[in-house]
Amino acid sequence: xxxxxxxxxxxxxxxxxxxxxxxxxxxxxxxxxxxxxxxxxxxxxxxxxxxxxxxxxxxxxxxxxxxxxxxxxxxxxxxxxxxxxxxxxxxxxxxxxxxxxxxxxxxxxx
Amino acid sequence: xxxxxxxxxxxxxxxxxxxxxxxxxxxxxxxxxxxxxxxxxxxxxxxxxxxxxxxxxxxxxxxxxxxxxxxxxxxxxxxxxxxxxxxxxxxxxxxxxxxxxx
Amino acid sequence: xxxxxxxxxxxxxxxxxxxxxxxxxxxxxxxxxxxxxxxxxxxxxxxxxxxxxxxxxxxxxxxxxxxxxxxxxxxxxxxxxxxxxxxxxxxxxxxxxxxxxxxxxxxxxxxxxxxxxxxxxxxxxxxxxxxxxxxx
Numbered sequence: 151x152x153x154x155x156x157x158x159x160x161x162x163x164x165x166x167x168x169x170x171x172x173x174x175x176x177x178x179x180x181x182x183x184x185x186x187x188x189x190x191x192x193x194x195x196x197x198x199x200x201x202x203x204x205x206x207x208x209x210x211x212x213x214x215x216x217x218x219x220x221x222x223x224x225x226x227x228x229x230x231x232x233x234x235x236x237x238x239x240x241x242x243x244x245x246x247x248x249x250x251x252x253x254x255x256x257x258x259x260x
Numbered sequence: 261x262x263x264x265x266x267x268x269x270x271x272x273x274x275x276x277x278x279x280x281x282x283x284x285x286x287x288x289x290x291x292x293x294x295x296x297x298x299x300x301x302x303x304x305x306x307x308x309x310x311x312x313x314x315x316x317x318x319x320x321x322x323x324x325x326x327x328x329x330x331x332x333x334x335x336x337x338x339x340x341x342x343x344x345x346x347x348x349x350x351x352x353x354x355x356x357x358x359x360x361x362x
Numbered sequence: 363x364x365x366x367x368x369x370x371x372x373x374x375x376x377x378x379x380x381x382x383x384x385x386x387x388x389x390x391x392x393x394x395x396x397x398x399x400x401x402x403x404x405x406x407x408x409x410x411x412x413x414x415x416x417x418x419x420x421x422x423x424x425x426x427x428x429x430x431x432x433x434x435x436x437x438x439x440x441x442x443x444x445x446x447x448x449x450x451x452x453x454x455x456x457x458x459x460x461x462x463x464x465x466x467x468x469x470x471x472x473x474x475x476x477x478x479x480x481x482x483x484x485x486x487x488x489x490x491x492x493x494x495x496x497x498x
Contacts, residue, residue, distance in 0.1 A: 208433035209425065213396065216436040263490060279375065279407050283486045359373065359489065360497040362383070 155181055167248070167255050174252030183250045186241070194238055194250075196225060201251040211248045211256035262287040264355040267296035268362065271306045276361040281309050286316040291343070291351055297326040300336045307337045314339045322348055368493040370399045374409035376498065379424055384412045387498035388430060395437035402492070403434075406445040406485060409498075410452065413444065413477065415460040428460060435464025440476045447482045 152159040155178050161169040166185065168174060179198060183190045190198075200220065204212050212220065214232065222230030235243035244256045265288060271277040277299050280290060290313065292300055299306040300321045310319055323333075323342040333342055343351065352358055372391055378384040391401065405413060412431070419426040434440070442462060449455060462476040480488070489495065 204433075207429065209427055209429045210392065210433060212433070212436065213392070215396075216433075219436065261490065263495075275407065276375075282482060283489060285486055285490045357492055357495055359495040362375070362497055 153178065153181055153185070165249075165255065168252045171252055171254070179250050179252065182252075186246050186249065188239065188246065188250070190250075191238075193229075194247075196229075197221070197235065197238060197243065197247050198251045200224070201247055201253060205251070205253050211244065211251075211253045213256070214244055217243065262289070262355050264288070264351050264358045265290045266358065266360050267292055267299070268294040268360070270295040270298040272298065277306065278309070280361040281313050284313060284317050289318040289320060289351060289355060291320045291322060291348065293322040293325055293348075295329075297321050297329060297331060300326060300340050301331055302335060302337045310337050311339065320347070320351065367398060367400045369402065369491065370394065371402045371404055371489060371492040371495045373404045373406070373489070373495060373497045374412055375407040377408040377411040378417070378427070379419065379422060383498040384409070385427055387496075388427060390496065390498075391434065391439060392430075392437065395434075395439060398438075401439045402441040402443065402488065403439065404443050404445070404485060404488065406448045408448075408452075410444055410448045410454060410459075413442070413459045413462070414454070415458060431460070432462050435462070435476060440464035440474075442477045443485060443488055444477055444479050445482060445485045446479050449479070 151164065152161045160173055160178065163169060166182065180190055183194070188194065197217075200217070201211060204210075204220070214235070218230045218232065218235065228234070239246040248254070248256055263285065265280050265284070267277045267280050267290065269276045273295065277296065284290070298304070299310065300319075313319060319340045321336065321340055321342050323344055326332075326336070326342065336342075372387055374384060374387050376383040391403065395401065412428070414428070417426050417428040431442075444456075444459065449458075456477070456479050459477060463473045464476050465471040466474050
């Protein structure tokens with residue numbers, strides 16, 4: 151199983167999460183997003199970049215309430231709701247955004 | 261307000277029993293299960309720490325586990341009581357919380 | 363936190379990496395955090411090594427999960443009690459532990475330390491005040 155990217159076969163698990171986190175790059179993220187029927191906008195990137203930074207610092211993907219709390223602080227209250235996140239990632243922000251960010255499926259994820 | 265402490269490893273294998281005994285509050289109970297019952301044998305290096313603990317705490321042994329290891333009721337440090345599985349349940353109910361020392 | 367929140371204590375007594383206990387405990391804490399209970403972590407015996415600073419796991423081929431403890435403040439887990447006697451027996455001091463902080467919502471998000479070193483008698487008392495104790 152893999153994503154076809156620049157003539158390479160990038161391995162993912164049965165749910166589409168990258169097997170090797172280190173192969174991630176923004177172009178690959180666009181490709182994974184397309185697979186999820188998501189067109190990446192700057193708002194999508196804000197969330198994906200936040201997730202990557204959080205993972206880099208703490209080695210976990212944040213729970214959704216941690217994500218909303220953090221977005222409230224850095225990006226303002228209008229972006230700090232489940233509704234906003236679900237509009238961006240209809241099948242669950244943790245599930246889809248983490249997949250696009252190249253992170254493993256979060257523990258106890260939505 | 262008291263705690264039931266369970267210990268399931270031999271005190272000769274790891275310090276779980278020692279650590280447990282170091283954290284008892286008066287009125288607490290210790291239940292030795294599985295290989296933890298090895299501590300109950302009289303004349304062992306752990307007889308005196310158990311005797312010290314029994315000044316203000318109770319010590320129990322799960323009899324199916326001691327019997328399985330050939331430790332009879334008469335072989336145990338005096339003051340230790342034996343319970344069967346039903347008695348184990350009664351001890352859990354009687355105390356406010358259970359803490360396992362793994 | 364609701365009035366009827368129960369007090370949960372996670373007791374950590376094993377060093378990381380040699381067995382799976384430390385990582386399992388951390389995962390249960392993260393999952394359990396969704397249930398809005400009052401959570402306290404206790405580190406004693408070899409468990410104090412879970413918070414040791416400078417963990418480098420590349421050589422053993424395992425993920426270094428020590429940075430994840432620093433995320434727990436985001437999950438309202440900010441009471442880390444470390445037993446002084448356990449540190450001393452192992453030749454460790456508080457300076458050998460990584461710094462872990464949380465932001466206090468009730469104090470204008472002031473950053474405060476999560477780790478408190480307590481002696482054995484204080485640890486006994488903390489254990490005796492819990493509703494539920496989960497051992498690892």
